Amino acid sequence: MSDTATHTRTRGSKVRQFFQWRNSIAWLVLVVTLLVQLAIFNHLQIDEERAAERQFGLLVEKTSEAISKRLVDHEQILLGAAGLFDATGEVSRTQWRIYHKRLNLAERYPGIQGVGFAEAVRPEDIAAHEQRVRAEGYPDYRVHPVQDGSVLLTPVLYIEPFGARNLAAFGYDMFSEPVRRQAMRKAAETGQPRLTGKVTLRQETHGKVQAGVLMYIPIYRAGLETDTPEARLQALRGFVYSPYRMDDLMHGILGAADANLSLQIYAGDAEIPEQRLFASAERSHAQPAEYRQLVQLELYGQTWTLQFESLPEFEAYYHSNDTLVLVGCLGLSLLLFFLTSSLALGRSRAEAMAQEMTEHIRENKRALQLSEERLSLALKGSNDGVWDLHLAAGSFYASPRAWHMLGYRPGELQADLKLWERLMMPEDLPRARAQLAQTMLSNVDHFTTELRFRHKDGHVLPVLVRGYIQRDQDGRALRISGTSMDLTEHKRIEQMKDEFVSTVSHELRTPLTSISGALGLITGGAMGEVPTAMQQMLDIAHRNSLRLGHLINDLLDMEKIAAGKMTFDLREHSLRRLLDEALASNQAFATHLGVNCVLKNPADVRVWVDGLRLQQVLSNFLSNAIKYTPEGGQVTLHCSRTDTGHVRINVTDQGPGIPKGFQSRIFEKFAQADASDSRQKGGTGLGLAITKEFIERMGGRVGFDTTEGAGTTFWCELPVVESSAPSADQGQLRLLVVEDEPDTGRLLHLMLRDAGYSVDRAQSLHAARSKLAETRYEAMTLDLHLPDGSGSDLIEEVRADPKTRDLPIIVVSAATHFDQKTEYAGVTWLHKPISAAQLLIALSESLEQTRPHG
Known part of the structure; x- marks a missing residue:
């Protein structure tokens, strides 16, 4: 009983301590924190309201821009189709199907119903028109509906994909319907793309009927005047167009957009229910929306009114944490109260804690000072300079040693992000910029490179630069730090x-x-x-x-x-002939050692190499294989094609294989295995190092496959020169494709051939010069990086020759802007990867610019 009473008195004493005058500071802290947090809570609510308004505005802007951009993309698709008609004159149904297939609209632009062509036909020509289409294999084709007094009919001739709903539009005279006719007439008179108002598409054959619109682009007959609206109507050939079911179109544009907004689209500048084109999730009218905005888009002669409203889920998102914030504020105030009470009632404890924290800070300071001393001593011992580029802040720092290395005092030059460019040798600057750009765009964190700087007294200073790149979560470089080492003595x-x-x-x-x-x-x-x-x-x-x-x-x-003095005479050679010569030149050595050399599966291809250098490579492979093959054994020389457009040359021996510990050093200079047997075979240890340099300089790569005790296969891969026989000229425009990468060259050839052009191919500067000298071409595509030189040199040669000065050139390259010297007249730049539409549009525009007018 006495223990219970004692416990009760102790607990009561602790409670009373909270109300003593020594604890008054804790009560003051509680009152102040409650008032401050109440103000903060009110401020947070205001900020949440502003954040909600900004977010709503951003979603409205994002959605509006997405709709505008997608319709611009659709306009480009139709312009590409119109360009196809302008460039080729006549487009067959098969060509139209191939063009649509190349666009891959289902994946790239979901929601588009199709791409079609409607031919402009005079009433007196309807019978001939129907007879022509029926002769193509459509015996039931007819133009409908039939209306008396029509001055012009525009039946749908092509529509892709040609199936399902789109079949209902085949032969339909769109000029017979007033809304369509108004948009088509405006497009024909102005020569500009036009959208229709709200219509019901012919494709609404089953399921839910959706509101529809169509986009038209006029096509005119070549050679006729198009200066006035009346002249354009007379020259009208037809329209390329796309029909859109609005629900499908908007789902294709918005995709998985924020479901917390309601969007309704009306045709016209007012919210008229009969003109509603699209409606997403709608909110109940029992409670009005907190956020509402109207946006009007001017789209190809039509005005669309977009009504945005917030849904309850959107509004609740910004006020869902109010209770939690209030509880947190109260809890934090009580925590501070008890903490202050503990500090006030336990001063000795607080002083001890403060002393402990002070000592901890001192220890950290001593450790930091010791670390800085060690780093300073290490840098002095290595004689390296330290530098730091802070890209976000735009600042540059270099240690005194880094400045002294270049002959300057710290602070003598203006330190900024471009200082390294001013100090570098001018002839090295383009290469260094390209290398830096490649490093920045890659995902590497560390790099090492050699640079040449100009010393203050004028001499060249070679420097080894090592650096570390600090990146953000998106991979963008924020800061680059590293060291620089003077290589003068080493060089x-x-x-x-x-x-x-x-x-x-x-x-x-x-x-x-x-x-x-x-x-x-x-x-x-x-x-x-x-x-x-x-x-x-x-x-x-x-x-x-x-x-x-x-x-x-x-x-x-x-x-x-x-020394960089090794020159290569790159030419086109028959690989079979080179292999026969290599085998013949090493046959005497093989006979002397009692080894049989055989050639199996020689590839009947042509390669772009230096014949003498490749013979030296093959001789290295064969002589090594012969040396390590036991007497009576066999060395096999054989070839195989790879999936990347290369040919692999293999030399297989029956020797002991390569020791595992030596495999990583086999292509290094003076590298030889330590086994006594390999020392007895002799050799300089340079042959394979030279082989690697030769093959890589000729655009290939080397390697080996080995199993200890079961022989070794050394191989090299070289790019195959694919023959490009000139295609028969049947009145088509002839183009030249200059591209060394086989797959890309083949793709460009197919794109242009399917568009109706006659195409020749060249895989090097040498071959391109020969073809330009022998044949007249209407245009040329060009890759900048070729095995025997730069495509920029060919551009300058073409522009300097009076015969080819005006030849349109389309550069198709993965090069960055660092590789572009200047802007050349008549040169269009396309960056890989490209689509067929991009290539054909660029080609059509280039040919149009060089075509005589009048």
Whole structure:
């Protein structure tokens, strides 16, 4: 009983402590926080109301822009169709179907009912028109409805997709219906696209009847005057058009749009129920909408009134957390009250806590200072400079060592984001910009590159730059930081090494040639019979002199590659002939070692290579395979085609395979396996490194497949030159496609051929120059990056030649703006990937600009 009374007194004492004068600060905190949070709550409600209004406005603007943009896209589709008529003269039903199939409207623009063509027919020509269409395989075709007194009929001739609902429109005279006729007449008189008012489409054959509209673009007969409305009506050939079921169209445009808004669309500038085109989710009229807005869109001669209203779900979203916020505010106030009480009633505890926090801060400060000292000492030891580009803030920082490296004092130059461009060698700047742009657009975080800067005293300073890119959640670069290392001494030592190797190699070459030649004459019997014992020694000396000659040749090749002096004579070659020559030149070596070399499945293709360099590659592959194949074994040379338009050349041996620990270094300079057997086989360790450089310079790649104890296959892949025989000219415009990538070249060829053009192809600058010299072309497509040069050079040559000065050129490339030198007259730029519509529209516009007027 006494324990219970004691517990009760203790609890009462603790409660009374909250009401003592020492706790008055806690009560003051409670009152102040409640008042502050009440003001904050009121401010939050105002902000929520503003946020709701802004969000509603953004949704209205987004929806309106989506509708306008989609109709502009549909206009471009119809303009492309009109361009097809203007460019080809006559468009067959098959061509129209192919054009529609290429557009892939069901995936790209869901909601569009189709794309059609309505021919303008005079009443006296109706019989001939019907007879012509029936002859195409439609015996039941007729123009309907039949009206007396019509001066013009526009029956639907083509409509794709040609099936389902669209069949009901086949042969329908759209000029017979007043709403359609008004839009068609306006389009014909002005030459501009026009929308109809609200109509019921012929396609409403079953299911729910939806409101419909149509878009028309007029087509005129070539060679007739179109300067006045009357002249345009006389020259009218017909209309390309698209019918839209409004519910399907809007669902295709809006997709999964915010369901918390109600949208109604009316034809005209007023909300007339009879003119309603579309209605999404509607709210109950029992409670008016908090947010409502009317938007009027002027669309191709029609006014659409868009009525937006918020739904209860939208309004509740911005006020759903009021209770939670109030409870949180009260809880926070009570928490601060109890915390303040605890601090006021436990001063000693607070002082101890403050002391502990102060000590913790001091420890963190000492640790930070120690870390900065270590970083400073490490940078001094490495002799590297530190730099930092803050892209968001537009600031640049460089450490004193980074400035001293370039001969400047800190702060001597204006530090901004373009400083590196001003200090770089001018001839290196375009390449550096392109490399930087590629790095920024990729998803890499670290990079390493060599740059050349101009020292303050004028000399060139090579610098190794290493950096780290800090990106945001969308992958955009925010900050770039890193180090810079002076490579002057490294380059000097590397140059001394290269000069030493070059000098020694050249100086050894002359006496070694004499030694090898003399030994060859003696061992060949030119000096008479040699004693057997001496013959063996002479053979050893001769073989090793030849081996030393190969070593020197490999060293000289590596020197040329490193110095950038290795030139390549790229031409078109028969791969079968090159393989036969390689096998024949290594047959004597194989016979000497008792190895059989065979050629299997030689590919009958042509490749764009340097014949001598490829022979050297094949000789490296074959000689290595022969050396490691046991006596009596077989080396196989065989080919295969890849899915990427390349041919793979394989050389397979029956040797011991490549050790796993050596496989990652096999294409490095002077790389050789450590096994004693490989040392006995000899070799410089440079052959495969040279092979890799040669193949990559010729646009291919190398590799190997191996299994220890089961042989090795070395392979290289080279791009195939596909033959492009000139197509027969049947009065078609002839075009030239210059593209080295086989799949892209084939795609462009099909796009243009299906559009009715005669197309030739070239896969290199050399081939393009030959074709331009032999044949007259109406236009040309061009890729900028070709295996034997830049497409920009070809543009300059074409513009400099009087015969081709006005030739339209369409550049189809994945190049960025860093690669575009200047704007050339008569050149249209299309960036990959492109669609058939883009290509045909650009081609039509380019040909129209060069076509004589009058």
